[in-house]
Amino acid sequence: MSDACCSLLSAAPESEEREWTLSDYESALARWCPGCGDHAILTAVQRLLEAEQLPPEQTMFVSGIGCASRFPHYLSTYGFHGIHGRALPIATGMKLRRPDLNVFVVMGDGDCCSIGAAHWIHAIRYNPDMVALMLDNGVYGLTKNQTSPTSPKGMPSNTQPRGAFLPPMNPISTTLGVTNASFVAQTGDWLPAHLYATLQAAFRHHGFSFVRILQRCPQYTTAIYDVAVRDPNLVELMVHPDGVVVPELDRIIKNKVPHDPADLDEARRLAEPDGKIRLGVFYRNETHPVYEETRAVPARSASEKLALLGAELDRYAV
Amino acid sequence: MTMAPAPSAPRPEPSLLRVDEHTVEIVSDPGEGAQKCGQIFGRVSAKMGNGVWTVEIIPAEIQPPARTPSSASGNRIRIGTKPITNWGDAANLVVAFNEQVLLHRHRLGALAKDAVILIENRWATHDDPDICKAWGDAMEEFGTASYRFIEVPMEEECLTVIDNPRRGKNMFALGMLARIYSRDLEKIRGLIAQEFRKKAPALYDQNVALLERGWRWAEEHLDFRIDVPAVESTRPMVVMNGNQALAIGAIASGMELCAMYPITPATSASHFLSDIFDKFGGVVHQAEDEIAAIGVALGSSFAGKVAFTITSGPGLALKTEFIGLAVMTETPLVIVDVQRGGPSTGLPTKVEQGDLLAAIYGQPGDAPHVVLAPATMEECLLCMTTARRIAEAFRCVVIVLSDANLATGVQPFPRPEMSEAWLAQPPDLAPVREGVRPYDWDPQRGISPRVVPGQPGGMFTATGLSHDEWSHVGYTPDVHERGCQMRSRKLAVFQQMLKPPAVNGDPTGDLLVVGWGSTLGAIEEAVERARQVGLSVSSLHLRFLSPLEPGLKEIFQRFRKVMTVEINYSDDPNDPFVTPENRRRGQLCWLLRAQTLVDVDCWTRVPGEPLRPGQILQAIHESMPQGASR
Numbered sequence: 022m023s024d025a026c027c028s029l030l031s032a033a034p035e036s037e038e039r040e041w042t043l044s045d046y047e048s049a050l051a052r053w054c055p056g057c058g059d060h061a062i063l064t065a066v067q068r069l070l071e072a073e074q075l076p077p078e079q080t081m082f083v084s085g086i087g088c089a090s091r092f093p094h095y096l097s098t099y100g101f102h103g104i105h106g107r108a109l110p111i112a113t114g115m116k117l118r119r120p121d122l123n124v125f126v127v128m129g130d131g132d133c134c135s136i137g138a139a140h141w142i143h144a145i146r147y148n149p150d151m152v153a154l155m156l157d158n159g160v161y162g163l164t165k166n167q168t169s170p171t172s173p174k175g176m177p178s179n180t181q182p183r184g185a186f187l188p189p190m191n192p193i194s195t196t197l198g199v200t201n202a203s204f205v206a207q208t209g210d211w212l213p214a215h216l217y218a219t220l221q222a223a224f225r226h227h228g229f230s231f232v233r234i235l236q237r238c239p240q241y242t243t244a245i246y247d248v249a250v251r252d253p254n255l256v257e258l259m260v261h262p263d264g265v266v267v268p269e270l271d272r273i274i275k276n277k278v279p280h281d282p283a284d285l286d287e288a289r290r291l292a293e294p295d296g297k298i299r300l301g302v303f304y305r306n307e308t309h310p311v312y313e314e315t316r317a318v319p320a321r322s323a324s325e326k327l328a329l330l331g332a333e334l335d336r337y338a339v
Numbered sequence: 340m341t342m343a344p345a346p347s348a349p350r351p352e353p354s355l356l357r358v359d360e361h362t363v364e365i366v367s368d369p370g371e372g373a374q375k376c377g378q379i380f381g382r383v384s385a386k387m388g389n390g391v392w393t394v395e396i397i398p399a400e401i402q403p404p405a406r407t408p409s410s411a412s413g414n415r416i417r418i419g420t421k422p423i424t425n426w427g428d429a430a431n432l433v434v435a436f437n438e439q440v441l442l443h444r445h446r447l448g449a450l451a452k453d454a455v456i457l458i459e460n461r462w463a464t465h466d467d468p469d470i471c472k473a474w475g476d477a478m479e480e481f482g483t484a485s486y487r488f489i490e491v492p493m494e495e496e497c498l499t500v501i502d503n504p505r506r507g508k509n510m511f512a513l514g515m516l517a518r519i520y521s522r523d524l525e526k527i528r529g530l531i532a533q534e535f536r537k538k539a540p541a542l543y544d545q546n547v548a549l550l551e552r553g554w555r556w557a558e559e560h561l562d563f564r565i566d567v568p569a570v571e572s573t574r575p576m577v578v579m580n581g582n583q584a585l586a587i588g589a590i591a592s593g594m595e596l597c598a599m600y601p602i603t604p605a606t607s608a609s610h611f612l613s614d615i616f617d618k619f620g621g622v623v624h625q626a627e628d629e630i631a632a633i634g635v636a637l638g639s640s641f642a643g644k645v646a647f648t649i650t651s652g653p654g655l656a657l658k659t660e661f662i663g664l665a666v667m668t669e670t671p672l673v674i675v676d677v678q679r680g681g682p683s684t685g686l687p688t689k690v691e692q693g694d695l696l697a698a699i700y701g702q703p704g705d706a707p708h709v710v711l712a713p714a715t716m717e718e719c720l721l722c723m724t725t726a727r728r729i730a731e732a733f734r735c736v737v738i739v740l741s742d743a744n745l746a747t748g749v750q751p752f753p754r755p756e757m758s759e760a761w762l763a764q765p766p767d768l769a770p771v772r773e774g775v776r777p778y779d780w781d782p783q784r785g786i787s788p789r790v791v792p793g794q795p796g797g798m799f800t801a802t803g804l805s806h807d808e809w810s811h812v813g814y815t816p817d818v819h820e821r822g823c824q825m826r827s828r829k830l831a832v833f834q835q836m837l838k839p840p841a842v843n844g845d846p847t848g849d850l851l852v853v854g855w856g857s858t859l860g861a862i863e864e865a866v867e868r869a870r871q872v873g874l875s876v877s878s879l880h881l882r883f884l885s886p887l888e889p890g891l892k893e894i895f896q897r898f899r900k901v902m903t904v905e906i907n908y909s910d911d912p913n914d915p916f917v918t919p920e921n922r923r924r925g926q927l928c929w930l931l932r933a934q935t936l937v938d939v940d941c942w943t944r945v946p947g948e949p950l951r952p953g954q955i956l957q958a959i960h961e962s963m964p965q966g967a968s969r
Contacts, residue, residue, distance in 0.1 A: 049811075078795045083638075086803075093800040094812065099792040100800030101641060103634075104664050110631035114638025114646065115792070117624060118596055122642065122792055140634075143627035321620040323593075323759040329618055330591055330757055336533070337583070339386045339576035339751050 045077055046070045048097040053088060056239035058210030059156060063095055065216045066125070066154075069224060070098070080123045083112040085137060087129035088163045089156035089236075106137025109144040109153065113312070116149040120313045124151040131161050134170040134192055145199040147312040148229045152220070155192060155231070158238035159245045166241045173245060193292040196231050197285065197304055203228030205288070205304045206265070209235040211250045212274075215258070215300055218265040227307050235298065249298050259291065259301030357566045360390075360419030361520075362427045362451075365512055366444055367436035368405040369398055369412040372509030375534070376434075377414020378749065380516050383526045384416065385578040385751040388569035390423035391416065392860065393580075394949060395747040396444075397688040406473070408443035415449075418520075420568045423750070424715075424860025428953040430454055432519070432565070434512045436493070437462055438477040445481060447948070452485055455563075457515060459508075460490035489561070491515070496556055500548045510546045514553020520565055524554065575754040581719040581745030581857075582608035585675060588723030589647060591755070593763030594673065595621040596646035598635035600628055603687045604743040605651045605677035629657035633674065637665055640672050641801065643766025643791035645727055647673035652681045652694050655738075659701050662736055666706040666826065668801040669778065669787070671730035673723070678742040678856075680947055689947035690743040692856050693907040695926040698738045699885040705823055707830045708736035710885040714859035717752035718882070719745055724761045731763070733829050734789055740884070742906075744857040744949045771797030776808040778825070785828030830886050837883055839890030844870060844877030849967040850959065851898035852878040853939070854905065855927055858950055862904055865955035875967060876959055884930070892935040900964040902940040903928040904955055909943040 046067045053059045070080065080098035084090035086105035093100025099122075103111050112126045133141050133155045144153065160178065161167040167180040171192065175184040196205045204226040208219040216234065223230035237246050249255040257276040260266060264282050280291060282305035291299055321329070363380065367373035374395060381393040396413045403410040417427045429451040435441035435458045444450055462474045481488075497504035497511050510531075517527055528547055535543045579587070586608045589597060597616065599609045613623045626632035629650055636646040650658065655676045665672045678694045680686025685693075698710045709729050713722045719741055726737040771790055777799040779787040787808075790797035799810045805819045806812055813819070842851070843863055854862045859880050869876045877898070881888055895901045905925040910917040924932070925941035932939050942958040944950060 076795070077798050078793055081642075081792050082800075094802070096800075097798050099798050100802075101638075101668075102800055102802040102804070104660050104803055107630060107634045107661065110626065110634025111638035111641070113631075114596070114598065114624075114635035114640075115642040116638075117622065117635065118639040118644040118646070119642040119792065139627050140631055143631065316622050316624070318617040318620050318622060321618075323762050326590070326593070326619050326762060327757060327759060330587070333587060333590075333615060334577055334754055337577040337579045338754065339388075339572065339578050 041071060041074050041076065043067055043071050046096055046098065048095050051095045052091065054240055056237070057088070058158065058234075058236035058238070059089060059092070061210045061213055061216065062154070062156060062234055062236065063092065065213060065220055067096070068217055069220045072221070073224060075123050079121065080125070081112070081115055082125045082127060083108045083115070084127040085129070085132035086163070087132050087161070088158075089127055089129040090132060092127040106132050106135070107140065108132065109137065109140040112151055113144060113147060113149050116151055116313045117316060120150070120317070124149070126151060126153040128153065128155050130155060130157040130159060130169045130171045130192070134190055142199055145196055145203070145229055145231065146201045148201045148203050148309050149312045150227055150229070152223045152230045152232065155233045156236045157192065157233050158236045158242050159189070160238055160241045162238050162241055172242075176242070176244075178241070191292060191294065192233050193303055194289065197289050197292055201309045202304060203306055203309050204230035204302070206231070206302045207233045207235065208300050209246065209249070209256070209298070210237060211246065212270065212300070214267045214269040215265065218267050219302070222265050222302060226305060228309055228311055255298055257297040257299050259299060259303065261302070263305060264302035353561060354563045355566055356563060357568070359421070359567070360417065360423065360427070361432065361565055361567050362415060362417040362430045363432050363434075363516065364396070364413060364415045364430040364444060364449065365434040365509075365516075366396060366411050366413035366440040367509070368410045368440065369402055371412075371436050371505050373413035373436065373512070376509035376513045376516075377416050379513055379527060379530050379534070380522070381414070381416045381749050382530055382578055383517075383522050384418045384520070384569075385576070386526050387523055388571040389567055390419040390421050391578065391749065391751055392423040392426055393417075393749040394426040394744065397747070399688055406437050406439045406470070408439055408446065411440035411443040413440070418567050420570060425864060425952060426748070426949050428951045433457070434516065435459070436508060438474050442477050442480060445484065450484070450486065453487070455487045455489065457489050457491050459493045461492070461494050463490070491556070496552055497549060500552060501545055507545065507549045510549035511553035511556075514550040514555075515557040517550070518554040518557035519561065519563070520567065524550070576751045577754045578749060578751040579716060580747055580749045581713070581716045581741055582677065582747070583611050584716045584719035585649070585723060585741060586612040588720035590616065590619050590621065591720070591757045591761050592724040592727040593761065594645055594647055594723070594727055595619070596624065596636060596639045596644060597621070598624040598626055598632040598639075598646060598648050599650065600626050600632045600654060602629070602651045602654045604679055604746045605649045605654070605675065607746065608649055608675070608677070629654040630661060633658040633661040633672075637661060637670055637672055641668070641670045641792070643793070645671045645673070645731055645763055647675060647727075649675040649677065651677050651679050652697070653684065655694060655697060655701070662708070663702045663704060663706045664803045665736045666702070666708055667803045669734035669826070670801070671734055671789070672736045673726045673730055673739065674736065675739045675741060677746045678740060680945065686947045688743065690857065690906055690949055691945055691947070692740075692742060692858070692905050692926070693945070694740060695855070695884060695907070696929065698740055699930075705827065707827045708738065708885070709733070709830070709833065709883070710738045710740060711883050712740040712856040712881070713745065714856055714880055714882065715752065716745060716748065716750045717755070720755055727763060729833065731789075733786055733833055735829065740856060742857050766791045766793070768793040770795040777801070777810045778806070778808045780808060780825040784832045785825045785830075786832070834886035834889065837886070837888050839894070840879050840881060840888045842877050842879050842894060845875065846877070847897040848875035848877050849899045849964055850874070850876045850962065851895065851901045852876065852955075852959065853881065853901060853903045853927065853931065854878065855881045855884060858904060858906065861950045861952045861955055864952040865959060868952065868956050869959045874959065874963060881927070884927070887930065887934055891931065892937060895935055895937045895939070899967065900940065900962070901931070901937055902942055902962050903931065904950065904958065905941065905943040906945060906950060907943055908945050909941050
């Protein structure tokens with residue numbers, strides 16, 4: 022995320038030069054289940070904030086409802102824990118009038134792909150400069166095991182006890198299909214180095230950075246990703262200098278596919294399910310206009326406004 | 340009914356009818372510009388110093404089948420020597436582009452028994468026999484009324500200036516009206532110039548030629564003129580509709596973001612704002628849906644730039660969950676609901692006051708917030724700053740209830756003297772003192788200072804979950820009770836700052852009529868007429884609906900009977916199935932009964948049009964308590 026159009030920064034008091042440490046971003050003890058993938062994601066995010074030296078007061082985490090959406094409570098930045106599916110409009114409103122803030126959105130799969138699907142599609146199109154993390158565990162966890170749009174077909178849940186009726190939707194293909202898709206990546210909670218590198222690439226991208234994080238739920242959906250955790254051969258890394266490069270993984274994951282994130286057609290092909298869990302940057306394009314920049318208008322002083330209002334009223338004068 | 344062709348010989352001296360007020364309607368098929376004609380006639384009358392109130396006559400579709408009663412589109416303009424506060428009872432003079440749209444108005448009882456009707460003359464002798472028959476049938480239906488019909492060769496006259504009379508009849512009609520009512524042609528030319536300033540100058544010339552043609556025709560053929568004396572105001576005045584007033588009010592309040600989704604009849608405010616907001620550093624964000632619209636506004640507000648969203652009933656329903664979130668997080672937010680007929684899609688273009696209880700109580704859980712309702716176009720403008728200030732001072736949601744009558748009606752009012760004090764302050768991003776909590780509720784006032792992202796040391800996570808002063812999630816009984824209590828207490832404190840409402844008329848009497856919103860003018864006119872015939876009636880009009888203004892019970896007790904007049908549904912007490920026990924009452928009526936324990940009655944109607952003062956007067960007559968003094 023660049024810090025373009027920081028109109029309000031000038032109004033902020035000059036903060037003294039200080040170095041932020043990991044503890045500056047830590048807050049309450051996370052209350053996710055032991056073994057939940059969200060813990061690893063939280064740690065990676067805290068590392069990113071420290072590495073990028075983001076002032077906590079200039080950083081905003083917005084979430085919806087669900088296990089993943091407890092995220093802001095476990096950080097000591099500003100946070101907004103809203104309602105189910107609606108994190109993106111809130112974040113868009115913040116970015117629209119406060120482009121100086123670093124905005125992160127944390128959603129679950131139900132949040133993003135189901136109840137908030139309209140906002141997801143349109144946020145991609147608006148392309149505000151923010152990072153949107155979709156923590157995808159393929160289940161509604163907080164409400165105790167209901168089928169989600171990304172649950173694998175056949176997966177039993179409390180609402181579909183004889184197995185999910187439908188094949189899961191593909192959030193990556195969906196995102197890649199929307200006008201103005203800007204940054205689309207996928208990573209997994211069990212590969213911290215890849216997770217971190219992907220978050221960093223997303224943050225440094227100027228535009229709407231959508232990251233689907235495959236996330237293990239030890240309570241309900243261990244089966245979805247455990248095979249891949251145990252067998253790295255099921256994973257394929259997309260590699261390219263413009264994507265994420267994680268040398269630490271060279272020894273563990275042998276499957277690699279060179280993929281230039283500028284190639285949208287190839288990205289769409291790679292996103293199609295073919296038995297491989299593909300991680301890395303599918304697509305990256307910084308040429309799309311960023312919504313808050315498109316809609317930026319020069320600020321007016323109070324006296325300017327009054328003069329203009331006077332002129333406006335003249336048009337209605339009797 | 341008298342039917343006469345227009346007198347053929349020019350009359351040297353037409354009769355002059357001098358009246359205090361007169362009501363004009365112009366009706367056409369959509370696309371023929373009757374609305375534009377009516378708007379300009381209203382504005383020029385205002386400019387000349389007449390009191391004016393206009394009401395749009397709008398079909399539900401953009402281009403319904405032409406020449407049908409349901410296609411009637413146009414404007415009613417009531418002008419007077421004194422200020423005009425409502426659309427009146429019936430039209431005295433009508434310009435109709437065909438007999439079918441006139442039929443629509445006739446069937447609604449919108450025309451005075453002795454109305455003068457200037458009607459296009461080509462239909463009676465049209466080549467199409469179906470049209471001739473339709474004309475004949477319509478004339479038969481009009482037969483019972485004693486209208487004075489004057490057939491006008493509008494199309495023929497317009498063809499001397501333009502090729503397509505559908506695109507010019509309205510200016511010809513305006514010319515006739517200008518002559519009949521002695522409107523200032525120079526002022527009309529100025530208004531036409533404003534209208535076409537973005538289009539080709541040739542259009543301006545053409546429109547002015549048609550205007551003058553209409554004037555000349557009326558001068559040469561009509562045997563009457565009407566004089567509604569005007570008194571030029573000593574104060575500078577402006578004239579606009581309620582949605583324009585809301586938009587200007589929003590700008591004057593200093594808000595810089597309107598997040599909306601298209602919905603009738605709210606959207607015209609956003610059209611207007613979209614045209615000019617960027618000049619003021621503002622943005623209209625058209626969201627993907629109603630829910631996102633309030634979400635975007637909420638996000639901006641939380642980040643320190645208070646925003647508003649504007650909608651109508653169905654949109655308000657969709658925003659419900661977000662309203663609760665704004666209440667719970669104590670995020671200042673202004674929501675404008677320009678009400679229309681409901682439930683569901685209801686009557687999208689027509690007036691109703693049916694959202695009051697939904698606005699106040701529509702949210703699950705206890706979600707205290709402020710609901711206010713402007714009663715005039717002027718109040719539409721002023722209330723936006725009021726709403727924004729309350730929202731910021733009390734960290735609360737403010738819902739503004741306008742309606743279709745205010746939204747599309749036009750009325751002149753004193754030019755507001757706006758000042759810098761109206762404008763929102765930019766967010767203060769100074770560091771937060773150590774120990775200050777994000778919900779540091781002052782037990783004396785229930786309010787807590789707002790902390791805004793960007794303020795060092797103030798970091799917290801706002802949440803829709805029950806929380807304590809630190810915004811820490813807490814499910815314990817004491818945390819939830821205390822949060823609810825503080826969010827409610829600030830409303831109690833706010834209510835104590837309100838003034839008791841003024842009674843219009845005597846402070847005591849037989850009947851007190853209570854209203855809210857756009858019915859102000861019609862109610863007060865009806866009450867005035869009732870008092871003239873010796874009835875002991877007063878009225879009271881509420882602006883704050885939640886919390887209610889103070890002192891109501893004490894005022895009500897000074898009257899033998901209290902009755903609300905509202906444009907929402909209530910059961911007729913004479914309905915054979917309705918008993919005092921099961922009777923469903925008007926929405927304000929419910930509120931007042933609950934609040935005051937006074938046996939408040941109601942008289943409500945849902946005609947899809949503004950109430951007529953004559954109807955209200957009749958309701959007053961019928962509702963006078965037993966043994967009322969005469």
